[in-house]
Amino acid sequence: MKENPPRLFGTSGIRDRFGEVVTLELAADTGRALATVLGGRGRVAVGYDTRTSSQLLENALIAGLLECGCDVIRLGMVPTPLVGYATSRLGADAGVMITASHNPAPYNGIKLWNPDGMAYRPSQEREIESVIHEGSFLKREWDGLGSIREMDITSRYMDEVLSMVKMERELKVVIDCGCGAASHISPLIFRRSGCSVITLNSHPDGFFPGRDPEPVPENLSELMETVKSTGADLGIAHDGDADRMVAIDDKGRFASFDKLLALMAREIGGKIITTVDASLCVDECLGDCGEVIRTRVGDVHVANSIAEENADFGGEPSGTWLHPDFCMCPDGILSALRVAELVSKKGSLSSLLDEVPSYPNIRDKIPCPDERKKDVMERVASELAGQFRDPAGVESIDGVRISMRDGSWVLVRPSGTEPYIRVTLEGKTDEEAREIHEITLSYLEKIIG
Numbered sequence: 001m002k003e004n005p006p007r008l009f010g011t012s013g014i015r016d017r018f019g020e021v022v023t024l025e026l027a028a029d030t031g032r033a034l035a036t037v038l039g040g041r042g043r044v045a046v047g048y049d050t051r052t053s054s055q056l057l058e059n060a061l062i063a064g065l066l067e068c069g070c071d072v073i074r075l076g077m078v079p080t081p082l083v084g085y086a087t088s089r090l091g092a093d094a095g096v097m098i099t100a101s102h103n104p105a106p107y108n109g110i111k112l113w114n115p116d117g118m119a120y121r122p123s124q125e126r127e128i129e130s131v132i133h134e135g136s137f138l139k140r141e142w143d144g145l146g147s148i149r150e151m152d153i154t155s156r157y158m159d160e161v162l163s164m165v166k167m168e169r170e171l172k173v174v175i176d177c178g179c180g181a182a183s184h185i186s187p188l189i190f191r192r193s194g195c196s197v198i199t200l201n202s203h204p205d206g207f208f209p210g211r212d213p214e215p216v217p218e219n220l221s222e223l224m225e226t227v228k229s230t231g232a233d234l235g236i237a238h239d240g241d242a243d244r245m246v247a248i249d250d251k252g253r254f255a256s257f258d259k260l261l262a263l264m265a266r267e268i269g270g271k272i273i274t275t276v277d278a279s280l281c282v283d284e285c286l287g288d289c290g291e292v293i294r295t296r297v298g299d300v301h302v303a304n305s306i307a308e309e310n311a312d313f314g315g316e317p318s319g320t321w322l323h324p325d326f327c328m329c330p331d332g333i334l335s336a337l338r339v340a341e342l343v344s345k346k347g348s349l350s351s352l353l354d355e356v357p358s359y360p361n362i363r364d365k366i367p368c369p370d371e372r373k374k375d376v377m378e379r380v381a382s383e384l385a386g387q388f389r390d391p392a393g394v395e396s397i398d399g400v401r402i403s404m405r406d407g408s409w410v411l412v413r414p415s416g417t418e419p420y421i422r423v424t425l426e427g428k429t430d431e432e433a434r435e436i437h438e439i440t441l442s443y444l445e446k447i448i449g
Helices: 024-037 054-067 080-089 122-134 154-162 185-192 221-230 257-268 281-289 299-309 332-346 349-354 370-387 430-448
Strands: 013-017 043-048 071-077 094-098 107-113 148-150 172-176 196-200 234-238 245-248 270-275 290-295 313-315 361-367 391-395 400-404 409-414 420-426
Touching: 024 054, 024 094, 024 107, 024 122, 043 054, 043 080, 054 071, 054 094, 054 107, 071 080, 080 094, 080 107, 080 154, 080 332, 107 122, 154 185, 154 332, 172 185, 172 221, 185 196, 185 234, 185 332, 196 221, 221 234, 221 245, 234 332, 245 257, 245 332, 257 270, 257 281, 257 313, 257 332, 257 349, 270 281, 270 299, 281 290, 290 299, 299 313, 332 349, 361 430, 370 391, 370 400, 370 409, 370 420, 370 430, 409 430, 420 430
Parallel strands: 043 071, 043 094, 071 148, 172 196, 172 234, 270 290, 270 313
Antiparallel strands: 013 107, 094 107, 234 245, 361 420, 391 400, 400 409, 409 420
């Protein structure tokens, strides 16, 4: 094995530009490594998103699995939540999704799933990495190779998801699938729930011609305008693989990530898991209805905490939510349906969002080469707090989170999937948020150079 071999897995599986880091050779080796770790036996459910490189990678990965003795359940082009669902419901020994989620079209990736539908833990990913770097794959003769079974469980997935929600009135919903993997399923499942549906970018296309896959406000102007112009109750947007969703309210406004998470936490109640970058409004909205526990950024960390705490619900402010009463895989389709169910029961989304406490919140990212991240974060941990007038404490659950005495805070952490340092902050006033932002960015730009 090479000395200090490169890390392959980030915060959300393997993910990088196709043909540079994510290659056919890496996909085949990942299949071989997974089969090796599984002992060269068992079944693996495999799906892929709409990217132009996805089928190439899927074929290579399946070849690696078969070569080392695993059988394959081939799901085809499906959203990530369906892979997690299939892995848990079909008794598979693992699941694999070929996707780069919200990243631009040139990117792709590989994400692995446990039999319960939970993403592979970091320790499991390190084991896969070790086998790949050592090349210590199982060898099988011609009579020990795996087999492939094609399977479509979309209808079963939709039936079970629909059993989880009950609309109390018909809603008009605009759904923007971003030409991603939910393009067929999400509009259909909403129609079956009783909603009137208008679709945007709901034709699978790996070039993502309608908009970039990341469902952020700057990419959703068409959805916002369509919600307003059609008098819709709700707009929904997915990322490339539909493990996430975001909402547009009835006034055509992008629903605050944190406020939407807070509303769902209050609706479900009980023990709620969220991340260190989530707003204080989640705690305040939940109130006496439950308890908020914070963990590291990344759906696998949220999932682990849900399992450890026996929690009722978990989610990241990005719109990646987990519903343990259904499956431990993030599910943007079920999340969207539960937002619609909430609106059907409690009134307009705009009025519900306006009830949630609001604090100025800024999210930003600073370019930083991957090889500089470790040094930059070491300096942030020792120096950044001293840049502020009234710091109250420093935490290192994930990155560096500095709290101020009035409750304001800033979180600085390295991206696990892109060459950036991410900054998230919350101030009690606009002026304070801007000041924290300016101090943090000025400091980071100075030390990154």
